[in-house]
Amino acid sequence: xxxxxxxxxxxxxxxxxxxxxxxxxxxxxxxxxxxxxxxxxxxxxxxxxxxxxxxxxxxxxxxxxxxxxxxxxxxxxxxxxxxxxxxxxxxxxxxxxxxxxxxxxxxxxxxxxxxxxxxxxxxxxxxxxxxxxxxxxxxxxxxxxxxxxxxxxxxxxxxxxxxxxxxxxxxxxxxxxxxxxxxxxxxxxxxxxxxxxxxxxxxxxxxxxxxxxxxxxxxxxxxxxxxxxxxxxxxxxxxxxxxxxxxxxxxxxxxxxxxxxxxxxxxxxxxxxxxxxxxxxxxxxxxxxxxxxxxxxxxxxxxxxxxxxxxxxxxxxxxxxxxxxxxxxxxxxxxxxxxxxxxxxxxxxxxxxxxxxxxxxxxxxxxxxxxxxxxxxxxxxxxxxxxxxxxxxxxxxxxxxxxxxxxxxxxxxxxxxxxxxxxxxxxxxxxxxxxxxxxxxxxxxxxxxxxxxxxxxxxxxxxxxxxxxxxxxxxxxxxxxxxxxxxxxxxxxxxxxxxxxxxxxxxx
Ligand SMILES: Nc1nc2c(c(=O)[nH]1)N[C@H]1C(S)=C(S)[C@@H](COP(=O)(O)O)O[C@H]1N2
Ligand SMILES: [Mo]
Numbered sequence: 436x437x438x439x440x441x442x443x444x445x446x447x448x449x450x451x452x453x454x455x456x457x458x459x460x461x462x463x464x465x466x467x468x469x470x471x472x473x474x475x476x477x478x479x480x481x482x483x484x485x486x487x488x489x490x491x492x493x494x495x496x497x498x499x500x501x502x503x504x505x506x507x508x509x510x511x512x513x514x515x516x517x518x519x520x521x522x523x524x525x526x527x528x529x530x531x532x533x534x535x536x537x538x539x540x541x542x543x544x545x546x547x548x549x550x551x552x553x554x555x556x557x558x559x560x561x562x563x564x565x566x567x568x569x570x571x572x573x574x575x576x577x578x579x580x581x582x583x584x585x586x587x588x589x590x591x592x593x594x595x596x597x598x599x600x601x602x603x604x605x606x607x608x609x610x611x612x613x614x615x616x617x618x619x620x621x622x623x624x625x626x627x628x629x630x631x632x633x634x635x636x637x638x639x640x641x642x643x644x645x646x647x648x649x650x651x652x653x654x655x656x657x658x659x660x661x662x663x664x665x666x667x668x669x670x671x672x673x674x675x676x677x678x679x680x681x682x683x684x685x686x687x688x689x690x691x692x693x694x695x696x697x698x699x700x701x702x703x704x705x706x707x708x709x710x711x712x713x714x715x716x717x718x719x720x721x722x723x724x725x726x727x728x729x730x731x732x733x734x735x736x737x738x739x740x741x742x743x744x745x746x747x748x749x750x751x752x753x754x755x756x757x758x759x760x761x762x763x764x765x766x767x768x769x770x771x772x773x774x775x776x777x778x779x780x781x782x783x784x785x786x787x788x789x790x791x792x793x794x795x796x797x798x799x800x801x802x803x804x805x806x807x808x809x810x811x812x813x814x815x816x817x818x819x820x821x822x823x824x825x826x827x828x829x830x831x832x833x834x835x836x837x838x839x840x841x842x843x844x845x846x847x848x849x850x851x852x853x854x855x856x857x858x859x860x861x862x863x864x865x866x867x868x869x870x871x872x873x874x875x876x877x878x879x880x881x882x883x884x885x886x887x888x889x890x891x892x893x894x895x896x897x898x899x900x901x902x903x904x905x906x907x908x909x910x911x912x913x914x915x916x917x918x919x920x921x922x923x924x925x926x927x928x929x930x931x932x933x934x935x936x937x938x939x940x941x942x943x
Contacts, residue, residue: 438522438575438576438592438593438596439522439523440593441593441596441597441600442518442519442520442521442522443515443516443518443519444515444518444600445518445571445596445600445603446514446515446516446517446518446519446521446528446568447511447514447515447518448600448603448604448607449514449518449563449564449567449568449571449603450510450511450513450514450515450517450518450535450564451514451604451607452563452567452603452604452606452607452610453560453561453563453564453567453607454470454471454510454560454607455606455607455608455610455611455614456559456560456563456606456607456610457469457470457539457556457557457559457560457563458470458471458556458610458611458614459610459611459613459614459617460555460556460559460560461556461614462613462614462617462618462621463617463670464552464555464556464669464670464671465552465621465670465671465784469556469614470539470542470543470556470557470560471506471539473539473542473543473545473546474506474538474539474542475499475502475503475506476542476546477541477542477545477546478502478506479499479502510535513531513535516531517531517532517535518568521568521571521572522572522575528568529565532561532564532565532568533561536557536558536560536561536564539557539560540554540557543556543557551669552669563606567603570599570603571596571599571600571603574592574595574596574598574599575592575595575596576592577592577595620673621673623675624673624674624675624784624788625784627675627676627677628676628781628784628788628789631676631781633699633703633728633775633776633781634699634703635699635702635703635705635728636703636705636728636775636776636779636781637705637728637779638726638778638779638780639656639705639707639726639778639779640656641654641655641656642886644884644885644886645884645885645886645891645893645894646884646894647856647882647883647884647894647895647896648896649841649854649856649894649896650841651840651841651842651843651856652840652841652856652857652858652894652896653840653858655724655858655884655891655892655894656707656724656725656726656778657723657724657725658778659725659777659778659780659783659786661723662723662725662777662786663712663720663721663722663723664785664786665712665714665721665799665800666756666785666805667754667756667821668752668754668756668806670754671784671785672752672753672754672806673784674753674788674789674806676695676789677694677695679694679695679789679790679808680692680693680694680808681693681698681773681790681807681808681809681810682808682809682810683735683736683739683810683811683812684739684809684810684811684812685745685749685810685811685812685813686741686742686744686745686812686813686814687736687739687740687741687742687745687812688739688740688741688742689738689739689740690739691735691738691739693735695789695790698730698773698775698790699730699775701730701734701735702730703728703729703730703775703776704728704729704730704731704770704772705726705727705728706726706727706770706772706795706888706890707724707725707726707727707886707888707890707891708724708725708727708770708793708795708862708888708890708891709722709723709724709860709862709890709891709892710722710723710724710725710793710799710803711723711798711799711833711836711860711862712798712799712800713798713799713800713801713827713831713927713930713931714927715836715927715931715932716927716932717836717838717924717932717933717934717935717936718838718839718936718938719838719932722836722860722892724891724892725777725778726777726778726779727770727772727774727776727777727793728772728774728775728776728777728779729772729773729774729775729776729790729793730772730773730775731770731771731772732765732766732771732772732773732792732794733765733766733767733768733771735773736748736762736765736766736812737766739812741762741766741812742812744814745762745812745813745814746761746762746763746814746815747759747760747761747762747812747813747814747815747817747818748760748761748762748765748810748811748812748813749809749810749811749813749818749820750792750802750804750807750809750810750811751804751807751808751809751810751811752787752804752805752806752807752808753806753807753808754806756804756805756821757804757820757821758800758801758802758803758804758820758821758822759801759813759815759818759819759820759823759829760792760794760797760801760802761797761830762812764794764796764797764802765794769794769795769796769863769890770795770890771792771793771794771795771802772792772793773790773791773792773807774787774790774791774792774793775789775790782805786805787804787805787806787807788806790806790807791803791804791805791806791807792804792807795862795863795889795890796832796833796861796862796863796864796890797831797832797833797862797863798831798832798833798930798931800821800822800827800831801820801822801828801829801830801831815829815830826928826929827928827929827930828929828930830930831930831931832863833860833861833862833863833931834861834930834931834932834933835861835864835912835913835914835918835920835921836859836860836861836912836920837857837858837859837860837869837895837910837911837912837920837935837936838857838858838859838910838936839855839856839857839908839910839936839937839938840856840857840858841854841855841856841857842855842908842938842940843938843940844938844939844940845939845940845941846940846941847940847941847942847943848901848940848941848942848943849942849943850901850902850903850942850943851900851901851942852898852899852900852901853898853899853900853901853942854896854897854898855871855881855896855897855898855899855908855910856894856895856896856897857894857895857910857936858892858893858894858895859883859892859893859895859910859912860891860892860893860912861912861914862889862890862891863889863890864889864914864915864916864918865886865888865889865890865914865915866883866892866893866912866913866914866915867913867914867915867917868880868881868883868912868913869881869883869893869895869897869910869911869912869913870910870911870912870913871895871897871899871908871909871910872908872909873899873901873906873907873908874906874907874908875907875909878911879897880897881895881896881897881910882895882896882897883895889915895910901942902942903942903943904941904942905939905940905941906939906940906941906942907937907938907939907940908937908938908940909935909936909937910935910936911935920933920935921933921934922934922935
C-alpha cells in the first residue's frame with residue numbers, strides 16, 4: 436500500500452527538477468530560450484491588446500516580473516496538485532504532467548520551431564516528471580506499515596520516501612546549476628565572437644553582374660542565417676578562440692601547433708565560394724554561397740612539408756567528427772582555406788566557430804570540417820572517415836548541377852511570356868552555359884549572369900512563350916571543361932545525385 440502523505444511537496448520537488456533538467460538540456464543544445472521563458476513570452480504575445488494595455492497602465496514596467504511570479508505560483512500549485520493526485524487518481528495526475536508539457540511544447544514550437552533541439556528538452560522534462568513520480572511511489576509502497584510496526588509515519592518507508600524526494604531535489608539543483616553554467620559559457624563565447632575583430636576580414640555584397648534579376652531566384656549570396664546547416668553534433672561545440680589550437684601532424688617533416696592568433700597572423704585570403712552537400716537531391720536546397728575569409732590550406736601545409744607518399748588529410752573536429760580530403764585539393768592553387776569568417780562575420784557557432792575548412796569543388800562531408808582542431812597528413816589507404824565508414828564515397832568532387840527556382844512546382848502562371856530562372860554550379864570547374872527545355876522540346880541556351888570565379892554558382896534565366904495548360908521545364912548545365920550535365924538519374928548515395936531538375940506548372 437502506498438502511503439498518501441507528503442505527495443504535494445513531492446510533486447513540487449519533482450516539478451521543479453523536471454523543469455531544471457529541461458532547462459539544462461535546452462542550454463546544452465543552445466536553444467535560444469528554455470521552456471519557461473518560451474511560455475512567458477508566448478503568454479505576452481497571446482494576451483489580447485486591451486488586457487495588455489491595461490496591464491501596462493496598471494503595472495507599468497512591473498508587468499513582466501508580475502507575470503513571471505504569477506506563472507511560477509500557478510506552476511507550483513499545479514505541481515503540488517499533480518503530486519497529491521499521483522497516489523490517488525493516477526490518470527488525473529498524469530494528465531496534468533502531460534498537459535504542462537504540451538503547453539511548454541506549444542510555446543517552444545511557436546517561438547523556436549520544431550527541430551529536435553527545440554522539442555527534445557520538453558520530452559526529457561516529461562520523462563523526468565513521470566519517472567520521478569513512479570520511483571517515488573515505488574519507494575513509498577515498498578515497506579508496508581504493518582511490517583514496520585510503527586505505522587506509516589515514522590517507518591523506513593517514510594524515511595525512504597523523504598530520502599528519495601531529497602535525491603530528486605538534488606538532481607534538480609545539480610541540473611539548475613549546470614544549466615546556469617552552460618548558458619553562461621555559451622553566452623561568454625557568443626560575446627567573444629561578437630567582440631572579435633579579425634584583421635583582414637571584409638564584407639561584400641553580391642556583385643551586380645552576378646545577379647540575374649529574376650524575382651524568385653534565390654539570392655546569389657546566401658545570408659549566414661539562411662545558410663543550410665549539416666552536422667552530426669547534437670550539442671554544438673563551444674570553443675573560445677583563445678583556447679583553440681590546431682595541430683598539423685602525421686606524414687609531415689615539421690609538425691605545427693597553432694593558436695588562433697598564430698593562424699590569423701599568416702594573413703587572410705578572401706573569396707566567394709559555393710558550398711554544397713552530397714545529400715542534396717536534384718533540385719534541393721543543401722547549397723549556399725558566401726564570401727569566405729581564411730588562411731590558405733596550401734600555405735600552412737607547405738610550412739608543414741608533407742612527406743612523399745601522403746595523399747590524404749584526415750581532419751578532425753572538436754566533437755570528434757572526421758573527414759578525409761585529398762591532399763592535392765588542399766595544396767594546389769585553388770582557394771582551399773581554413774576559414775575564420777563568413778560574409779564578413781566571424782563564423783557563426785553553427786558553421787564551425789572559430790575555424791572550419793572550405794575546399795572549392797568538394798562536397799562538405801569530405802572537406803568542410805567545422806570546429807576544426809586536428810589535421811593529419813596521411814594516406815587514404817590508412818584511414819577511414821566518419822561518412823566513408825558509413826558507405827559514402829572516399830572521394831567526392833561536386834557534380835555538375837543545375838536547379839530551377841522559378842516557377843516552383845505546381846505554380847499557376849499566366850499564359851504568355853514566362854521567365855524561368857535558377858542556379859547552376861560545379862565549383863572549381865565553373866559553369867560555361869545553361870540550357871533549358873520546355874515540354875520536352877529542344878534545349879535552348881539560357882542567359883547566364885557573370886561570375887569571375889569557377890568556385891561559385893551562377894544564376895541563369897530564360898524566357899518562354901507558354902500556352903494555357905500543363906507544362907514541364909527542364910534544366911541542364913555545361914561546365915567549362917565542356918561536360919554536359921547528365922540526365923541519368925542517380926541517388927545521393929554514395930557520391931552525389933545526378934539527373935535533370937524538372938518543374939511542372941500550369942499556365943492559365
Ligand atoms: N564537425 C563537423 N563538420 C562538418 C559536418 C559535421 O557533421 N561535423 N558535416 C559536413 C557536411 S556533410 C557538410 S555538407 C558541411 C555543411 O556545412 P554548413 O553546416 O556550414 O553548411 O559541413 C561539413 N562539416
Ligand atoms: Mo553534407
